[in-house]
Amino acid sequence: MSDSDVLVEIKDLWIEGRSDETWNPIINGASMTLKRGEVLGLIGESGAGKSTLGLAAMGFTRDGVRISSGDVKFDGIDLVNASAAVKRELLGKRIAYVAQSAAASFNPAHKLIDQHTEAPVQHGVSSRSDSQADGIELYDRLRLPNPDEIGFRYPHQVSGGQLQRAMTAMAMACRPDLIIFDEPTTALDVTTQIEVLASIRDIVEQFDTAAIYITHDLAVVAQMADRIKVLLKGDEVEESDTRSMLLNPQEEYTKSLWAVRSFQRDQKPVAATDATPVISVKNVTAAYGKVPVLYDVSFDIHAGRTVAVVGESGSGKSTTARCITGLLPPLKGHIEFNGETLPLDYRKRNKMQLRQAQMIYQMADTALNPRKKIGEIIGRPVEFYMGLTGAKKRERVRALLDEIELEPDQFIDRLPSELSGGQKQRVGIARALAAEPQFIICDEVTSALDQLVAEGILKLLAKLQDELDLAYMFITHDLATVKSIADEVVVMKDGRVVEAGPKEEMFQPPHHAYTDLLLSSVPEMDPDWLTNLLSERGVENIGDAAVDKM
Amino acid sequence: MTWWLWIILGAVVIGAAAWAFRMAGQQATGNKPFFRDMPFGVAFGYVLAAVLLVFFVWFYFQPAELNGAPRASVMFFRWAMNFFLISAAAALAFKFLGSFVGTEGSRKLFRSMPLTASFGLLVILIYTVLAIFAGIIAPHGQEEIFAQANVVPGGNPAMGGNPDFPLGTDQIGRDIYSRLIYGAQNTVGIAFATTCLAFFLGGSLGFLAATLGGWLDQILSRLVDVLMAIPALIFALLLMTIASVWAPTLGIPLTVFMVLIIAVIDSTRVFRLARAVAMNIVVMDYIEAAKLRGEGLSYLIFREILPNATAPLLAEFGLRFCFVFLTIASLSFLGVGIQPPLADWGTMVRDLAQFINFAAFAPLVATAPLLAAGAIALLTVAVNFVVDWMLHKSSGLKE
Incomplete structure (x- = not known):
């Protein structure tokens, strides 16, 4: 081991990926250095090459990707030209990787502790029993509940946040010099995210491990990283230490990233409460089979207004939407549309009732039929509800594409696979608009998108609402989105409405204890936010304990 | 040692x-x-x-003859090698031709096609032409009986052949070459019709079961389980025996019964696949969106589900075609399939089977039954090559 302070050194690295029989550049001449014990944040939109660069730091490329030129040196070892045997010795032992989805990265057929001990035993670092004892200690340090026995469970028996922490423990098993975290908290709820962030930060500090932290969430990276590097389409935009980067970004692109969180739509006058609401959910109780999921949920949505329904996963937000659309007929209660009671089952609703309530889905990939052209996808509701065919239908589709800010000539004959995530989501919006509804359910429409793209979608939705006087039910777990778009907020937990009211009231204290937990868990751009929050809550009982209080 | x-x-x-x-x-x-x-x-x-x-x-x-006696192993190896080299050359030529003739799309397809797929396509093309124009191409009729029986293939009089019958004649003096061509028409044509029927039955019921679910799904699936629990060939044999009694009294050709029986038995496999594929598609959000739009069942099945299920179904079609084809050949071999005097490859193998015993000392005589068997094997391999290629394309795998 050399005595040099520099752990990873990447110089003028070019990486290419193969598609359509040609090699296309992914990373264009990136350079970076990482000192021992330092945490580097890599941020950028999807497709910026963050993960590719992160993996290249361990000398690894995915299938169909190759390093075309440049140097990657880990502790003086040239990883680009290293043989498989040399890499095998390093990976897992001195370099570890934590993937985005822990659920997909653990082998479901083996207990956590057995997977934990695999690397140390394989690399001859320690015996099975020693690494098992060490695993239990790591679980304890990562504040997993019941560290003595949690390792003996199978992956499906622990929650997502716990699994992510077990994965971090596994990466720590050989006490590596470098860990690469690839979006470790992106798939988690805000309240769970805090626990994982805090435990990752602590353990990295305790063992003085260097880390590369890949994420698209600026507020998260602000908590974790000593330095931040911004990437855009494979090019390096800028790099500096966290505080100066946050206070004083140099490049236009970085400034635009920073500005996303400040999007705020205009305040609308408070609705007249005596008007008939477009959609009124009345005392709905519902269950999947025998498992009850909703208890006595009621709220109203008025024309031209946005009601945000927030809560963690499993709180019943999406189930409420399924009750409104009639996919899951409620056991008790009913849904009123403009004062008229809707049949509970969607099969019993007439075309007019179905047309008036449309839905936009979270995953645009599965919401658009991959074998149909954009023109057909948007054209079907036009034809089905409005009875337009031929040239008239095409005219209407073009008008809709204009409305969602996609060039009609360019997009009308494309397949969904030829669109980016944001464009697909726009097509989803156009399909809902094609029915000319009064009410649209937006189910986590921005949570799968990058922040800049998500902002564009939110602006589009706001513009459409102003033009068409639409009522939105906006399901989300992201409170930043709520702040920017909602008029009213409904907070749900375990199938019940915990708190509801206009946005201004909701974001002012006093809150319900759960609303408070949700609000305070949203990461802020201040690098000291996590430290302050933890000391406020008391480090030992974050998360789990805070939830238990209620 | x-x-x-x-x-x-x-x-x-x-x-x-x-x-x-x-x-x-x-x-x-x-x-x-x-x-x-x-x-x-x-x-x-x-x-x-x-x-x-x-x-x-x-x-x-190696010399093909040792001390005047033919060495069968060398001869068969040489034939196999010759055949392999010729087919490789033909496949290459076909691919080369395809990449310069035709539309922009078809040329691109040929250029990216592996050699195995081009071989498969070429063979299927040749079989199709033979089956359609059998009456024009074949020099003799399939029922024509000549004076010379058991002529050895090869057309060399010194070896017991006859230039008029290049592939020899069978045990009652019918031209094997003509019968092979007519066999393509009978065996392949009937297999194609049977496979189409099996797919229509199994596919539509499978989609229906997946989309509607509930009781219909339960009833259909259990029925299919029951049918699949009986060994397919034994079941087909049993039903064919019953049908052979009915067919004359009803005045319907036995072949119609055979098509129906094999189609129903094979449709159970298609049903399972179609249902499984459709199950994965039905849970997609775009199906939910279509349901909430108020679309009818036929739109859901034919416009939303079917386009997404074509790739696996097409691949299964190729494989299923081979199985159906082999079943027909097996039934004919056992004597209950396509009835003489119609030429059929399975029957031809059975009729000439005893000549295989001559393989060790008279390779040419043993070739007679192997010709029909080879025709079956060649088509099966060709179809599988094409199916593999289509699966690879539809799964979007990169090399």
Whole structure:
């Protein structure tokens, strides 16, 4: 081991990926250095090459990707030209990787502790029993509940946040010099995210491990990283230490990233409460089979207004939407549309009732039929509800594409696979608009998108609402989105409405204890936010304990 | 030394050669990654391939006769090699032709096509032409009986052949060449009709079961389970025996019964696949969106589900076609399938089967039953090549 302070050194690295029989550049001449014990944040939109660069730091490329030129040196070892045997010795032992989805990265057929001990035993670092004892200690340090026995469970028996922490423990098993975290908290709820962030930060500090932290969430990276590097389409935009980067970004692109969180739509006058609401959910109780999921949920949505329904996963937000659309007929209660009671089952609703309530889905990939052209996808509701065919239908589709800010000539004959995530989501919006509804359910429409793209979608939705006087039910777990778009907020937990009211009231204290937990868990751009929050809550009982209080 | 000691010794020698080969490669290229990271198994494979190649060339040029007696192994090996080389050349030529003739799309398709797929397509094309124009291409009728029976294939009078019957005649004097061509019409045509029927039945019921679910799904699926629990060939035999009693009294050809019976039995497999594929599609959000739009069942099945299920169904069609085809050949071989005097490859194999016993000392005589068997094997292989290629394309795998 050399005595040099520099752990990873990447110089003028070019990486290419193969598609359509040609090699296309992914990373264009990136350079970076990482000192021992330092945490580097890599941020950028999807497709910026963050993960590719992160993996290249361990000398690894995915299938169909190759390093075309440049140097990657880990502790003086040239990883680009290293043989498989040399890499095998390093990976897992001195370099570890934590993937985005822990659920997909653990082998479901083996207990956590057995997977934990695999690397140390394989690399001859320690015996099975020693690494098992060490695993239990790591679980304890990562504040997993019941560290003595949690390792003996199978992956499906622990929650997502716990699994992510077990994965971090596994990466720590050989006490590596470098860990690469690839979006470790992106798939988690805000309240769970805090626990994982805090435990990752602590353990990295305790063992003085260097880390590369890949994420698209600026507020998260602000908590974790000593330095931040911004990437855009494979090019390096800028790099500096966290505080100066946050206070004083140099490049236009970085400034635009920073500005996303400040999007705020205009305040609308408070609705007249005596008007008939477009959609009124009345005392709905519902269950999947025998498992009850909703208890006595009621709220109203008025024309031209946005009601945000927030809560963690499993709180019943999406189930409420399924009750409104009639996919899951409620056991008790009913849904009123403009004062008229809707049949509970969607099969019993007439075309007019179905047309008036449309839905936009979270995953645009599965919401658009991959074998149909954009023109057909948007054209079907036009034809089905409005009875337009031929040239008239095409005219209407073009008008809709204009409305969602996609060039009609360019997009009308494309397949969904030829669109980016944001464009697909726009097509989803156009399909809902094609029915000319009064009410649209937006189910986590921005949570799968990058922040800049998500902002564009939110602006589009706001513009459409102003033009068409639409009522939105906006399901989300992201409170930043709520702040920017909602008029009213409904907070749900375990199938019940915990708190509801206009946005201004909701974001002012006093809150319900759960609303408070949700609000305070949203990461802020201040690098000291996590430290302050933890000391406020008391480090030992974050998360789990805070939830238990209620 | 016994034969297995020879095998062990050979493996050790090849292993040593492989180790030396890798070592030499590392020295000669200055430790390039290709040789440096080459696993021992790969080096072993290279050397083994080289040894086999040398052996094949040596064996190919061995004399075909030893002390006046033909050596069957050398002759069959030579035929197989010749056939292999000719088909490779034909496939290459077909691919070359396809990449310069036709529309922009078809040319691109041919250029990216592997050689196996182009071979498969060529064979299927030839079979189709033969089946459609059998009456024009065949020199004699399938029922025509000539005076000379049991003429040896090859057309060489010195070996017992006759230039008028290039592939010889069968035991009652029918021209095997003509019967092979007519066999394409009968066997392949009937197999195609049967497969289409099986897919129509199994596919539509499978989609219906997946989309509607509930009781209909339960009833159909359990019914299919019951049918699948009975061994397919035995079941088909049993039903064919019953049908052969009914057919004359009802005045319907037995072939119609055969098509129906095989179609129903095979549709159970199609049902399972169609249901499984559709199940995965039905849970997608775009299906939910279509349901919430108020779309009817037929729109859901034909416009939303079917386009997304075509790739796996098409692949299954190719395989199923082979199975149906083999079932028909088996039934004919057992005597309940396509009835004489209609030419059918399965029946031809059965009729001439006893000549296989001559393989060791009279290779030409033994070829007679192998011709029809070869026709079956060739089509099966060709269809599978094409299906593999289509599956690879639809799964979007990169090399």
